[in-house]
Every structure is written in structure tokens, then in C-alpha cells.
Amino acid sequence: MSAPLLVLDRVNKIYDPDGPNPVHAVRDLDLAVNPGEIVALLGSSGCGKTSTLRMIAGFEAVSAGSITLAGRAIHDLAPARRNVAMAFEGYALYPPLTVRENIAFALKSRRRDRDGIARRVAEIARLLEIEDILDRYPSQISGGQQQRASLARALIRPADLHLLDEPMGQLEPQLRAHLRGRLKHFIREGGLTVILVTHDQTEANALADRIAVMEGGVLQQFDSPARLRERPANLFTGAFIGEPPMNLLEAEVEARDGRIIFRLKGGAPLDYPAGELSPALLEWLRRGGRVTLGVRPHRVRIGPGGLPAQVLANQWLGDQSHVAASFAGGVIVSVEHDRVPHGPGAEIGLTIALADLHIFDPASGRAIGHGGRLVEET
Amino acid sequence: MDHRSLLERWLRGIALALVVVFFMFPILWIVLMSLQTNETILRSPPSVVFTPTLQNYAALISGRLETEAGALDIAFMSNLMNSVILSVGSVALALVLGVPAAYAFARHRFRGSEDIAFTLLSFRFAPPLLVLLPLTLYFQDLGLADTYFGLIWVYQLICLPLILWIVRGYFEDISPDIELAYRIAGHSWWATFRRIALPLAGPGIAAAGLLAFIFAWNNFIFALVLASADKQPVTVGALAFVTASGIQYGQIAAAVVLSIAPTLALALWAQRYLVEGLSLGAVKG
Numbered sequence: 112m113s114a115p116l117l118v119l120d121r122v123n124k125i126y127d128p129d130g131p132n133p134v135h136a137v138r139d140l141d142l143a144v145n146p147g148e149i150v151a152l153l154g155s156s157g158c159g160k161t162s163t164l165r166m167i168a169g170f171e172a173v174s175a176g177s178i179t180l181a182g183r184a185i186h187d188l189a190p191a192r193r194n195v196a197m198a199f200e201g202y203a204l205y206p207p208l209t210v211r212e213n214i215a216f217a218l219k220s221r222r223r224d225r226d227g228i229a230r231r232v233a234e235i236a237r238l239l240e241i242e243d244i245l246d247r248y249p250s251q252i253s254g255g256q257q258q259r260a261s262l263a264r265a266l267i268r269p270a271d272l273h274l275l276d277e278p279m280g281q282l283e284p285q286l287r288a289h290l291r292g293r294l295k296h297f298i299r300e301g302g303l304t305v306i307l308v309t310h311d312q313t314e315a316n317a318l319a320d321r322i323a324v325m326e327g328g329v330l331q332q333f334d335s336p337a338r339l340r341e342r343p344a345n346l347f348t349g350a351f352i353g354e355p356p357m358n359l360l361e362a363e364v365e366a367r368d369g370r371i372i373f374r375l376k377g378g379a380p381l382d383y384p385a386g387e388l389s390p391a392l393l394e395w396l397r398r399g400g401r402v403t404l405g406v407r408p409h410r411v412r413i414g415p416g417g418l419p420a421q422v423l424a425n426q427w428l429g430d431q432s433h434v435a436a437s438f439a440g441g442v443i444v445s446v447e448h449d450r451v452p453h454g455p456g457a458e459i460g461l462t463i464a465l466a467d468l469h470i471f472d473p474a475s476g477r478a479i480g481h482g483g484r485l486v487e488e489t
Numbered sequence: 490m491d492h493r494s495l496l497e498r499w500l501r502g503i504a505l506a507l508v509v510v511f512f513m514f515p516i517l518w519i520v521l522m523s524l525q526t527n528e529t530i531l532r533s534p535p536s537v538v539f540t541p542t543l544q545n546y547a548a549l550i551s552g553r554l555e556t557e558a559g560a561l562d563i564a565f566m567s568n569l570m571n572s573v574i575l576s577v578g579s580v581a582l583a584l585v586l587g588v589p590a591a592y593a594f595a596r597h598r599f600r601g602s603e604d605i606a607f608t609l610l611s612f613r614f615a616p617p618l619l620v621l622l623p624l625t626l627y628f629q630d631l632g633l634a635d636t637y638f639g640l641i642w643v644y645q646l647i648c649l650p651l652i653l654w655i656v657r658g659y660f661e662d663i664s665p666d667i668e669l670a671y672r673i674a675g676h677s678w679w680a681t682f683r684r685i686a687l688p689l690a691g692p693g694i695a696a697a698g699l700l701a702f703i704f705a706w707n708n709f710i711f712a713l714v715l716a717s718a719d720k721q722p723v724t725v726g727a728l729a730f731v732t733a734s735g736i737q738y739g740q741i742a743a744a745v746v747l748s749i750a751p752t753l754a755l756a757l758w759a760q761r762y763l764v765e766g767l768s769l770g771a772v773k774g
Contacts, residue, residue, distance in 0.1 A: 189677070190669065191672055193673070199670060205667060206689065207688060216674065264670075
């Protein structure tokens with residue numbers, strides 16, 4: 112693998128450090144992005160993802176740490192000298208210019224030939240379906256159109272790195288879904304390296320090669336979408352990624368007669384043959400004590416046998432059923448692909464396979480094992 | 490479609506007419522006076538029927554005033570010129586100093602920025618006479634008394650706070666991201682200020698400049714105390730018409746008409762651009 116294009120090394124951002132209420136927005140962030148990679152910064156509002164993006168762009172000073180882009184330390188350079196392009200969440204189109212002029216602006220300032228610019232603008236406008244509004248002014252078009260114009264302006268510019276801040280937040284769902292595919296294709300074709308900030312995990316999953324999940328200014332996990340789903344590093348990513356969210360159950364571990372038993376609060380025990388667990392995980396669990404168990408709603412099976420639960424609600428969403436049931440002193444959610452006949456109050460049985468079980472340390476929130484193996488083994 | 494009743498429209502018309510008459514009548518009266526001699530102005534009861542004469546304007550422009558007590562030299566045209574020099578000069582200086590300052594106050598929070606901005610605004614709180622006495626003494630020592638430069642400097646007390654505070658608001662209304670988008674495209678801070686921030690705040694700068702011009706033009710007290718005859722603007726120069734042999738109402742009226750003409754013309758001309766610039770909503774997200 113080639114050397115990373117962008118490296119963030121122990122980057123910190125503290126707003127108002129000398130003021131009465133300093134805000135530590137980003138803490139010791141390490142991140143390495145490879146050339147041609149699409150990386151999503153994912154998190155809820157205030158998690159530090161936009162601060163990170165603005166530090167890379169040069170709009171916010173880095174309080175501590177360093178940022179290296181294509182071998183150059185850029186954290187002390189002016190934005191103009193960093194060679195990055197950015198699409199803003201608030202669009203930031205120049206009001207006195209038409210959409211066409213706005214998009215071409217970045218190229219014009221590089222004195223490219225006129226025909227070449229026109230061709231590039233037409234191409235990106237076709238891609239983002241804004242050909243019909245090219246000659247209008249930003250104040251005359253909708254938010255979604257402005258957002259696409261702003262996206263076009265950022266993508267068209269040749270730069271080492273493209274930063275997209277909530278690039279599709281204002282688009283209608285159908286448009287968003289089909290533009291995503293085209294956008295990804297365009298980025299791949301051009302070999303662009305992209306960092307996008309989003310709070311929408313569907314968008315992050317669809318576009319990104321790797322997702323950096325942030326919370327409270329701390330990077331929680333930086334991994335591929337599949338690994339985030341299957342191998343969450345801690346309780347936060349486990350609960351944050353996935354819709355509906357992961358079911359979490361408090362349990363007491365017991366090893367007895369060649370079996371591992373997770374004794375749930377007020378419910379029947381989850382009981383697995385010890386032989387199905389890896390020896391290392393077994394070793395860890397034999398110490399006993401409390402753990403937090405996680406299981407994705409899609410992996411909770413409803414069927415004959417299994418642990419007893421009582422249906423609280425059953426919603427058919429058109430393509431799947433969401434069944435909420437009272438279980439082990441709390442509520443567990445199961446997603447089935449077909450209609451489920453059980454109405455509220457019905458007694459059902461739930462099965463949770465060992466392969467679908469995530470085990471977390473309740474004190475630190477750290478993941479201990481996934482699918483019967485210790486984290487270090489996966 | 491007009492859903493209002495005939496009565497309502499009539500009442501509105503009358504109300505508007507009253508407002509117009511209230512504000513326009515003094516100006517109309519001044520214009521009428523400027524076309525009369527002192528005798529017809531002072532007759533009782535006053536009448537709007539008279540033989541118009543341009544002798545007041547002729548006297549002002551030629552600079553010679555014939556009265557019963559003899560001929561009097563007046564420097565009205567040079568007063569007018571002084572007004573133009575002082576107003577244009579002080580507004581130009583205030584724009585050069587105030588617009589970048591307004592930008593800095595709008596975009597950057599630095600230690601004491603609010604205090605400095607407020608101090609500048611507070612110049613408008615103090616009665617001019619309060620600062621005039623010390624200023625007169627300083628200016629005589631510094632050799633600034635009775636110079637255009639010194640007067641333009643003092644006029645900054647009027648123009649600078651006005652421009653700073655109005656233009657600052659306009660800069661604050663521009664989304665910083667628009668400027669950042671330009672900067673990240675490879676442009677310096679200075680180019681961004683010149684090519685993005687200034688044009689977007691253009692209508693606001695024009696409005697502030699116009700307002701400052703009117704305030705500077707109408708200033709009386711600074712020029713009265715700090716300038717001698719050859720540097721006096723029209724506001725002070727008009728005092729010359731209060732002569733020993735009586736008040737020359739006709740000439741005063743003509744002088745007023747001539748001295749409001751430039752500001753009126755400027756306001757009417759700029760109004761087109763101001764309304765256009767403001768209504769375009771140039772600074773929308």
C-alpha cells in the first residue's frame with residue numbers, strides 16, 4: 112500500500128482556550144487517509160467532525176498536533192496554499208455570479224482554456240442534474256439546487272484533497288440515492304481523495320470506503336462500513352451504527368458444566384456450549400463478572416422455542432417488520448423481513464445465535480468479543 | 490386586484506398628501522423666496538403672486554451683493570467649493586479608514602475589539618462644543634487650524650463612526666463561508682476582501698457613505714469655530730447674509746437652494762442603486 116495522502120497526528124482543537132468556558136472540540140485525533148480513498152467523518156452534532164474538516168481546510172487553527180497533506184505540513188499554511196477544495200454545508204455560492212460562473216470560478220482563477228472549462232462545467236452539471244439552472248443566480252434556485260451547485264464547484268477543481276461538508280443534506284431522498292452512485296463513480300474516475308462530513312450513516316455507508324465515527328471530540332473507530340457493523344470497537348459505535356440501534360442487555364457471566372451462561376436481568380439465561388467459543392474468549396469470560404451484550408435487531412430471530420418474550424408493538428414498514436418485545440426486564444427489538452402475525456401481548460420465543468453476539472465491558476464500554484471470539488482474534 | 494373601498498383609497502390619498510405637504514412645503518417656500526426680492530418677501534400678508542427674479546442667484550454667483558447700504562462682497566461660491574472639498578474629502582478618508590476597520594470588527598474577535606468599536610461610536614455621544622475648545626487650542630499649536638486637512642480630520646468624528654457601524658453590520662450579514670470558499674480556491678486574504686466582501690457589502694457602503702456625506706455637508710459648528718472665512722462651508726457662509734442693513738432673505742433662500750441641490754441630487758441618484766442593491770438580497774445564504 113502506498114503512503115497515506117493525509118495524516119492527522121494527535122490533532123486537538125480547543126475553542127476559547129483562555130476564556131471562562133474553553134471547549135475541547137477535538138481530542139488527540141489520529142487519522143491517515145490513503146490516496147483515492149473516500150472517508151466519512153460520522154457523528155452527531157457537536158462531535159467534532161466539522162471542526163476537524165475546517166482544520167484541514169485551514170479555517171480553524173490547530174490548537175495542537177500536525178496535519179500533513181501529500182508530504183507537506185499544512186497546518187500552518189493559509190487556506191489558499193493548502194491545495195484543497197471544499198463544498199460548504201451552507202453552499203457559500205457567490206451571490207452576484209450565475210451558477211455557471213460559480214462553478215467555473217475555481218477553474219478560471221487557474222487560467223484554463225475557455226472550451227475546456229465549458230466542457231468540464233457541462234459534464235459536472237449533467238452529473239448533478241443542474242444543467243437547466245446554470246444561468247440562474249443563487250438567490251433564484253432552491254436549497255437543493257444550491258447544494259448541488261456548491262458540490263459541483265468543489266468537485267470540478269483540481270486539488271489534492273476534496274472536503275465535502277454534509278454534501279447531500281438538502282436533497283430529496285430519491286435524488287440523493289441516485290446521485291450518490293454517480294458521485295461515487297465520478298470520484299473514482301477522477302481518482303479524487305475525499306473527506307466528507309455527515310450525520311447520515313446511510314450516506315456514509317454508501318459513499319465511504321472507511322468511516323471515522325466521532326463522539327465528544329474523540330475518534331471512536333475508523334474502519335470499513337462492514338467492520339463497523341460487525342466489529343464495533345466499543346458500545347458507542349455499536350449503538351450508533353445501525354438502524355434500528357443495537358439491542359443492549361446487561362448480563363452476569365457464569366461458566367458451568369462445559370457451558371457459558373449469560374444470566375440476564377429477570378429473564379431466562381442465554382446459554383451456549385463452551386466449545387463454540389474460542390479458548391481465549393472463554394478464558395476471559397471464566398473470570399466471571401458483568402458484561403454488556405449487544406445484538407443487532409436483524410439478528411434477533413422470532414420462532415418456536417427460544418427465550419420467552421412478550422410483544423409490545425409490531426410495525427410493518429412495507430418491507431420489514433419491527434417487533435418490540437419486553438424481554439429480560441427491558442425492551443428488545445427484532446427486525447423480520449416478512450410480516451409477523453403476533454399482535455401486542457402475544458408470547459413469542461426469541462433466539463440469539465452466538466455468532467451474532469457482541470460482548471462489551473460495561474465499565475469502559477470497550478468491545479471484548481464478537482461472535483464467540485475475542486476482539487484481538489477477529 | 491384592489492379590494493379596498495373607494496373611501497379607504499380617498500382617505501389614504503389625503504393622508505399621503507398631508508404628509509407630502511408637511512415635509513415639502515418649507516422647501517417649496519424656500520424656492521419661492523429665492524425668486525423674490527426682499528420687498529416682496531417681507532410684504533404682509535404674504536402672497537404667492539409675484540414677478541420672479543433671478544437677481545438673488547446672480548448676486549450669489551457673481552459674488553457681489555447690492556444693498557441699500559452699499560455693495561457687499563460675498564464668497565458664496567467659494568463656500569460652496571469648500572463644502573464640496575470638506576465633505577468629499579472627509580467621506581473619502583472615512584471610507585478608506587472605516588471600511589477595512591468595519592471588516593476587521595465584523596470578522597475578527599480580538600482583545601478589546603468591542604471596546605474600540607464602542608469608543609469610536611461614543612464620539613457621536615459627546616456634544617461637539619465639548620471637544621471644540623481643546624481642539625481649537627491643539628490645532629493652533631499644531632498649525633492645523635484653518636486648514637482643509639485639519640477640518641477633514643475633525644470631520645472624522647462625524648463620518649468615521651457612522652461608516653464603521655453601518656458597514657460592519659453589512660459585513661456581518663455576509664456568510665463567512667462565501668469568503669472562505671474563495672480563499673480556499675487559492676486566493677489571498679486581501680483578494681478575498683477586495684473581490685468578495687467589498688462588492689457584497691457595496692450597497693451598505695454606498696448608503697453609509699451617502700449618510701456620512703449629508704452629515705458632513707450639514708455640519709456647522711466645527712467649521713464655524715475652526716475655519717476662517719476662506720475655508721468656510723456654505724452652512725457657515727450663509728451667516729454673511731445677516732448684514733448690518735438687514736437680513737437678506739432672498740439671498741439666503743437662494744443660497745439654501747444652491748446648497749441643498751448637491752446633496753439632493755446625490756441622494757436621488759444614489760437612491761436608485763441603493764434600493765436596487767438592497768432589494769436584490771445579494772447576501773442570501
